[in-house]
Structure formats: structure tokens, C-alpha cells
Amino acid sequence: xxxxISSLSSxxxxxxxxxxSANRANQPSETTRATPGRQTDSxxxxxxxxxxxxxxxxxxxxxxxxxxxxxxxxxxxxxGNYKVNPDDSAENLLEMERALA
Numbered sequence: 001x002x003x004x005i006s007s008l009s010s011x012x013x014x015x016x017x018x019x020x021s022a023n024r025a026n027q028p029s030e031t032t033r034a035t036p037g038r039q040t041d042s043x044x045x046x047x048x049x050x051x052x053x054x055x056x057x058x059x060x061x062x063x064x065x066x067x068x069x070x071x072x073x074x075x076x077x078x079x080g081n082y083k084v085n086p087d088d089s090a091e092n093l094l095e096m097e098r099a100l101a
Contacts, residue, residue: 045053076082 073082
């Protein structure tokens with residue numbers, strides 16, 4: 001999307017461009033500012049961060065679905081033995097809503 005600016009004269013714009021070029025020419029470049037023998041940056045993790053990293057690796061190796069629980073639930077549904085507790089279901093829904101709020 002182009003925006004046309006008509007209130008500035010071309011000479012005012014040229015002066016702005018010239019001063020910006022002069023400022024860049026007077027500043028040293030990144031390579032000239034670096035000093036030889038300068039120490040490199042380092043990062044160290046806290047013990048908590050290390051533990052979190054280990055937990056993340058363990059969790060990533062775990063299966064997404066508990067196959068035994070799924071099989072047990074399917075068996076209960078097929079035989080008609082699956083019981084739904086409405087109070088527990090309602091409480092679980094409320095807990096999820098509170099967590100999202």
C-alpha cells in the first residue's frame with residue numbers, strides 16, 4: 001500500500017537523505033568495533049532449567065495415548081459395563097473451565 005506525502009519539498013527530503021548518509025559514514029562498522037582477544041558469550045542453565053529439559057525429553061518419548069486404558073474402556077463399552085458418573089464428569093468439566101479462565 002503506497003502513501004503519497006505531498007507536503008514535503010524535494011529539497012527537504014534531499015537534506016534528510018544527505019544527513020543520514022553522513023551519519024552512517026561517520027559510524028564505525030561492526031567489524032571495526034570488535035576487539036581482538038574479546039571473550040565470547042556463554043550461557044549456563046540453572047538446575048531447574050536442566051530438570052525441565054530432562055522432563056521434556058522423557059515426555060516426548062512417552063506414547064500420546066494410554067493403550068491399556070483405551071482397550072479397557074472399549075471392552076467395558078462393548079460389554080455394557082461402562083458406568084458414567086455424572087458428578088465426576090461435571091466436576092472435571094468445571095476444572096477444565098477454571099484452568100482456561
